[in-house]
Amino acid sequence: MGKIGLFYGSTSGVTEELAEKIQESIGEDICDLRSMEDDFDDVNDLLEYDYLLIGCSTWGAGELQNDWREPLFDMEIEKPDFSGKTIALFGPGDCEGHGKHFVGALGLLYDQFKAFGAKIVGEVPTDGYTFEKSTSIRDGKFVGLPLDEVNESDKTDERIENWLESLKEYFPIES
Numbered sequence: 001m002g003k004i005g006l007f008y009g010s011t012s013g014v015t016e017e018l019a020e021k022i023q024e025s026i027g028e029d030i031c032d033l034r035s036m037e038d039d040f041d042d043v044n045d046l047l048e049y050d051y052l053l054i055g056c057s058t059w060g061a062g063e064l065q066n067d068w069r070e071p072l073f074d075m076e077i078e079k080p081d082f083s084g085k086t087i088a089l090f091g092p093g094d095c096e097g098h099g100k101h102f103v104g105a106l107g108l109l110y111d112q113f114k115a116f117g118a119k120i121v122g123e124v125p126t127d128g129y130t131f132e133k134s135t136s137i138r139d140g141k142f143v144g145l146p147l148d149e150v151n152e153s154d155k156t157d158e159r160i161e162n163w164l165e166s167l168k169e170y171f172p173i174e175s
């Protein structure tokens with residue numbers, strides 16, 4: 001099985017820390033960590049991998065973190081083929097301060113990568129999350145892993161652990 005590419009965009013460093021934590025859990029030998037700000041030129045960087053973990057925080061009112069905006073816009077023009085790629089999404093938000101748009105970026109990423117043929121896995125039940133509204137729910141579940149370092153950082157480690165466990169079926173994750 002091929003390597004996993006973990007690409008993340010982070011404005012104040014929260015997603016970056018979470019991405020590092022996830023890479024550490026999976027193992028550096030099988031998971032490359034790539035910052036959208038520093039290690040991304042174009043969509044071919046993503047297409048290098050058959051397995052992708054995509055990290056993106058939510059800004060504005062349910063919008064993408066800045067480093068993902070242009071790449072996703074470019075994809076709409078280039079229409080890359082993600083069929084055969086397996087993708088799982090994660091990202092932090094703020095369920096109290098921004099509870100009306102909780103982790104909206106995940107839904108935007110989901111719609112885009114799915115439209116270009118990717119298999120998206122790693123959905124998460126909404127149980128245990130307190131929020132008002134989210135555009136990142138499909139069929140009653142979050143399309144990826146929501147994290148909240150503002151209000152619920154005590155739940156982060158367990159949430160990541162459970163999520164990675166659920167990904168083992170689809171990703172070359174061993175431990």
Ligand SMILES: Cc1cc2nc3c(=O)[nH]c(=O)nc-3n(C[C@H](O)[C@H](O)[C@H](O)COP(=O)(O)O)c2cc1C
Pocket residue numbers: 009010011012013014015016057058059060061062063065092093094095098099101102103104149150
């Ligand atoms: C101006 C502003 C807007 C935000 N908008 C949202 C939002 O719409 N939904 C949400 O869940 N979180 C929102 N957040 C919370 C951030 O997503 C959260 O602080 C996250 O941890 C930032 O991660 P980063 O440092 O990796 O970018 C917002 C935060 C700020 C400061």
